[in-house]
Each structure stands twice: as structure tokens, then as C-alpha cells.
Amino acid sequence: MTRPRIALGSFMLESNGHSPVATREEFEASCWLEGAALQADLATPAPRASAGLSGFMRAMQAGRPWQPVFTIAATAGASGPIDQTVFDDICARLVAALKAAMPLDGVFLALHGAATATVDRDPDGTLLRMVREVVGPDVPVLATLDLHTNVSWEMVKQADMLCGFITNPHVDQAERGAECAGVMRAMLGGMRPRMAFAKLPFIPPATSQNTAGGPYADAIAYGQRFLDHEVLNVSVVSGFSLGDTPKNGLSVMVTTRTDAARAQAVASDIAAWIWSTRAKWVTNLTSLEDATRMALEAGRDPSKPSLLFADVADNPGGGGRGNTAFILESFVKAGVEGAVFGIHNDPALAAEAHAKGLGARFLARFNRDETNVFSKSFEAEAVVEALTDGEVVGRRGIYRGRSVSLGPTALLRIGGVRVAVVTLRRQLAEPRMIESLGMDLRAVRSLVVKSRGHFRAGFDDIWTPDRIIEVDVPGLTTVVLSRVPWREVPRPIYPLDPAMDWTPPAPQDVPVRGG
Template structure:
């Protein structure tokens, strides 16, 4: 066999229907790689791309000769639907890169997300897959997906192997890229794969889809057990979905890739039935801000408070003030808030310099229905340019750009007493300029914060912080707080327009054949 030539491309963004439109800057700031940059980044010790493409590239390198044909990989932090002109520009660029490869490649690998939107499309991933098939025809085509993908029939039909994450928080992205490379080798050797899928009227709240424990973990584990016992099963992906995409194909979906259609259909059905049997457990159980404040004041052990409703990892703005306002008013001590997205305030702190005291005004003037103004006297403790290499979890080994960053200490008068010494007295806030969820301890540590000394950490994150901060906080030390924001797990608070109805738990009842 000749050395296989493999086209490489990707489009990965999680889109919240209610968040502001994603622009070109959101991709260029996070990860927009063209041509050989994709391969170079994939082989680097620290990459700009998340782990799927590096996992694929390095595994292809390790398993035999190949010739990459890289085109373009576009990744952004979660935001709103991608601007029409931006996505159409991407499609034109992918088309221009694919056309010369017509009849000149033996396979294609695409990094996708599954919860993407464009201003004019519910399913931009499907549009990209269709473009690949239109130009390259029936070549082996493998797509990897985030487990939060909302999966259309086209997403399953237009590839040869469907590979979804298995962990939430996402710790297996590199492994899924590596698995995609191994499946590519099997396809190149002549194997043929088929797929089956089942979608359920379950639109699970984000906080109910952890994979260490709970109903979602149980269904995923069942799928892996069945795959290990049946050589016909190539991959099992249980896609939890992303509620805030608000698409006509929202709903938990089991996707099975196999060498036998009957085996694929039977397992997809079994997994769907297993999820349906657990349907009443896919609910959000949150702690009120008032109760969270009391726990911050009285807990005998350190706690991590997750501001799940304002999660930049799901399209939140990362700047709601309600938890900070409550903790500050109550005199909570030894607490750090990370990370608040306020470029204006970060720039002001940089202009004033380390050691300066000033009146810090967050969300000056108020920005929207959730991002209200909050002001407090503050001291500039530390500053950085915000270039950080992630240390653990989803961003581990990934180069991140937080923009101008400031560590501010809120000054209370008089200061409250503390039970024991802390590096942080009172409340400190890490302010960034490029909206990102606080999923990695390095976001705080690079400013000199010793997390092990804190009584409380409040993170703008839904769940990925669990994979980064697990060395400091066990599951029992995590409090998911019911605040306001664009990513509230209380799904009845949203005006749904496109999701299938009835669906649980938005509706009190739903049926599934």
C-alpha cells in the first residue's frame, strides 16, 4: 500500500443561542491554524489546539508512514452563533483547500464539536461534513465530537466512524484523537464500518452529565462494557447534548459504530433504553446564593463554589456579580473569585500599577440583564499579560490567552477577623480581558495565589474546573450555586424556539417509543 495521504481540518465551538454572536476575533484569539501549522502544533509539547488533533497526529506518526494534508482548524471558546460571514468565509477556505485534494487523499479526519451554530445554520458541522463528501467522495472519513454535541442524522450518516468524548469534565480529548487515528488505520486496511443512533427527548441540564458518577456515567459505562465484550462494536459514544444550542435535534443520543449493522442497532437501542430508564435523574440540584454564602462563612473545610449559570465554557459572559456581591457584604474571608471577564477594569488596574488602591467598578454602567455593576475599594496585588500554559484538566498543556490580567484585593473596612493565616485575607478577584472559564488552577497560580491556603474558591465554570482543581477539592467540597446567567441549568428559565417538545426536564412529561 502506498503511504496514505490524510486531509486534516476542523471546526469546534459550543454555541449558546442566547449569547452574543461569535466573531473572527474569537477564533484568532483561541486557535485558528492553517496548513502546516496544524501538524506543527499537533506535534508540539504545548499546543494551541485542544487534544484531539494532537492525539491524531502523534498516533498516526507512531503507527506508520503517512502524509498529512492539513487545511484549516478553527476553534473558539464557547459563545453565540458564529457570524454568517465568518462561517461562510471558513467554508470557502475549506473548499479551496479540499478541491486540490480531489482524488489525491486516502482519508479525512475532522475535529468537530457538535454544538456549533451559525447565524443561518442549525448544523454547521453537518454542512462541513457534506462539503467533504461532495468534493472527496467515498474516502474513509472520521469525525471526533465533544460529548455535548447535538447530533443530527447527517452528523452520523456522513462519516465512517463517529468518535465522541467519554469524560466530563473533558480529560480524554487526546485519547479520542488517538482512537480516531487507530480507526483510520483500520479503514485504510480495508475494514468497513456502519453506524446506528437513537435520540431521546431528554435535554439534560449540564450539571447532571458528570461521568465520574450519576446517570450519565452509568449509561456511558454500560456502553463501554458492551463494546469490550463484542468485537463487532468499534466505538460507542453517548452524546449528552448541549441544551442552549436550541436546535431541532437537541436530545441525548447514543451513537454506535460497528462492523455489523444489527449489532450497532441493538446496542444503540439498549443504551437509549438505559438512558430513558434514568430520565427522572437528569435534573439540576443547586444551592441558593444565600445558603452558599453561609457555607462560605461557616464550613470547617475549604469549598469550591461553581457559578454554573455564568459559565464562559457554555457561552456565559463570565461577569455576573451576584455571588461576589453576597460574599463581600457578608464579610467572607480567604476567598478568591476566578476569573471575572472585564477588559476595561483589567486595563485600568494595569494603568494604575501594582500596589495602587482605587475604586474598582465591575461592569461599569451595567452591560445587560445579568451583568450588573458592582463597585468596591480594591488594591492591585499582581498583574500579568495573561499568557498561561494550562497545568491540569481540559487546558492541561494548552497555551491560553487571557489578555491583560489583574489580581485585585477588595478592601473591607474594618477587615473581618480570620481563624488562621491565609495568603488571601478577605476577598480577591482575578480579572481577565479575554473571556475564558476558570478551569485550570494555573489561571490563579500564575498571579502568586496559593490555592491550598484558601477557604473558598469561586469559579466561573460549570464542570471543567473539576478536572483542574481536583487536587484541592473533592466532589463533596464542591457547591453548585443557583445564580443568574446565560447558562443556568434551570432550563425552564429559557424561551425555547427550536428544541423538540415535549422534552424532559423542560416539560414535565414526554414519551419515547
């Protein structure tokens, strides 16, 4: 028996429509691996490439012999639209690798699904179409998608199954890859699934999208109840609101073994139910003044519980620059004690701290090279308390068991406040990003994280939900959607148009390929 040849690849970018353009340098700093380099990375204990690829491979290796074909994995986390020439290059490299490997028996891709480019408004759809054009209509093409994907009809039309994450924070990436491996095996045996797709005119605020509880947890649970011997997968993906693209909107995808009518009925039912709950998807933020007061109290009274403050409006995981100083300046001026800020993206400041060395005292100039309107400058006397190369292996949450590079990193002390300054833009979702600087997180009175929600899986052993404060300050990833200067989002859409009404149309079904 010949071993089936399955091509593996990844393209992951979440594009904030109002953030600076994503460059090749950003991808290379995060993950740009091709061929043998991708194969070697996935064989290490702590790979950089998507956990979806690792999960798919492990599940496939548990079955009959197969042959993986390694193409390209390009990841930049979250940023602005990708430079078109960079995206074109990624597509060209993927297509060339596929053509060189033909004939193929299947393709698995770990995608994010919320990318835009400086020209192409649907890069994920374009990439899937190019893959389909190479392998033809009969070869299974499966992909995982981030829960914050903005799904297009083109994406659905070109894939046999799109499998969205069901946890936020996203700790199930490997499991969803494994789920795709099971469907791939079934398709190699002759199964031809059907998929239905429903798009809601609804962009829920990011802080109402946690899946441990609340309206999104209810929506996920409602969808999962339809899984049975016929319904293979239900993906309820909230979308990335700040993509500001015609693809914006919560999406429902239902994949069945053979029954298109069943897929359509289930997708329509789920879409209608979620729409009926739309008023529950709200956000509640704490003012900067109240947050500062709470941090002061936590620092002065060790009998009070420590607190975690989330700067949700400057989340690098959503395209934020990771360097606004609104909370930092307020805490410093108020005299807050025992606070740690992480992680502040400022390559120039990190380099200066490394040049001056441990114990140096100097005037720290934050954001001297930044031009974004929210990234205002801030100056304060600081002491260099720790220096590292910024290379960490995650131990919790979304980065568990994976290598993450922050670039040269420094811990600065400003009065009773410490700031972790990094060279590469990342969100603080992993304890080792702070612990590697010698900090004991359990001794911290206030931790400020530049993250929207992934920190919850990294720090939940210390800070329970009742001790997490989401702070209302400006930024590129604001969850107050009325503040966003929308350009391309389709209208009307809820909650921007709160009085609108909507009835789910008949969900679209993908024709069987090669039948």
C-alpha cells in the same frame, strides 16, 4: 508503498442559543491556524489546537508511514451562534485546502458538534457535507465530537464514524483522536464500518452530566459494555441543552465493523435504558444566602475545610459572559474573608488595573461596558495586587499541556476577597490561571469558579466532591431548564414536558458508501 495522505482539521464551537454572536475575533483569540501555522502549532510542546488532533497524529505516527495534510483549525470554545460570514469563510478555507491536496486517502476532523450559526442551524452537518462532496463517497471521513454535541442526521450521514468523548470533564480528547486513528488505519485496509443513530427527546441538566459518578456515568458504562470484536465504538453524548436548536437531545451512536443490524440493536437497547433512568438526572443547587453563610464560616474558622463554589449559571464554557457579580457582591457585602474569584471577564477593568499599576487603590467598576441583562454593574474600592500577560500553560485537567491565553490579567483585592480579572473570556478550569497571579490555592478558604464542571478535573487535588457547592444564581448558562426562554428546541421533550412518554424508534443506519 505510497504513504496515505490524511487531511487534518478542526472546527470547535459550542453555541448557546441565547448568548451574543460568536465573532471572528473570538476565534482568532483562541485558535485560528491554517496550513503551515497549524503544522507548527501541533509540533510544539503546548499546542493551542485541539488535543484530538494531537492524539490522532501520535497514534498514526506509531504505525506505517503516512503524510498529514494540514488544513484549518478554528476554535472559539463556547459562545453564541457563529456569525454566518465567519462560518462560510471557515468552510471555504477548508474546502480550498482539501481541493488543493487531492487526491486524499482520508480526512480526520476534531469537531465540537454543538455549533449553530446566525443562519445555518447545523454548521457541523454542513461542514461534513462539504468535506464529503470534495473527497467523494469512498474516502474515510472520521471525526471526534464533544460529549456535549447536538447531533444531527446530516452529521451522521456524512461521516464514517463519529467518536464522542466519554469523560466529563473532557480529559480523553487525545484518546478519542487515537481511537479514530485506529479506525482510519482499518479503513485504509478495506474495512467499511456501519453506524446507527438514536436521538432521545431528553435534555439533561448540565450539572447531572459528570461522568465520575451519577446517572451519566451509569449511561456511559452501560454503553461501553457492548464493545467487542464487532462493535467498534459506542458514543452516548448528552447534548448541549442550551443550544436551543432542533438538534437538541441526548444521542446514541454505535459503529460496528460490518454488521448494521448489530449497530441498530445496540443503539436501540442503550436509548431505551437511558430513557428508563431519566428521573435520576436532576440538579441540586445551593441558594446564594446559604453559600454566603458557608463562605463566612470557612473564612472565620481555619479548622473547617476550604470550599469551592461553582457559579454554574455563568460558565464561559457554555456561552456565559463570565462576568456576573451576584456571588461577588454577596460575599463582599457579607465580609467574607479568604475568598478568590475567578475568572471575571472584564477587558476594560483589566486594562484600567494595568494602567494604574501594582499597589494602586481605585474604584473598580465591574461590567461598565456590558449590556447583557445578567451582567449588572458592581463598584467597590480595590487594590491592584498582581498583573500578568495572561499567557499560561495548563498543568491539570482539560488544559493540561496546552497553551491558553487570558489576555492582560489583574488580581484585585476588595476587603477579604480577591478577584482575577481577565481580558479574554475563559472558564476557570486550570489552577495556573490563579497560581500565575501569585496565589497559593491551598491557602484559599473559598474559591469561586465560573465553570459548570470542567473545574473538577483542574482542582480535584484540593477540593473533593463533598467540598464543592453549586450555587443557584441567574445567568446565561442556568441549569434550571424551566428558566430558559426556549425558542427552537423540539417539543415535547423531557424534562420540559415531564408527563411525556416515548418509545425508541428503530435507529437509523448509515448506508455503506462506495460499496
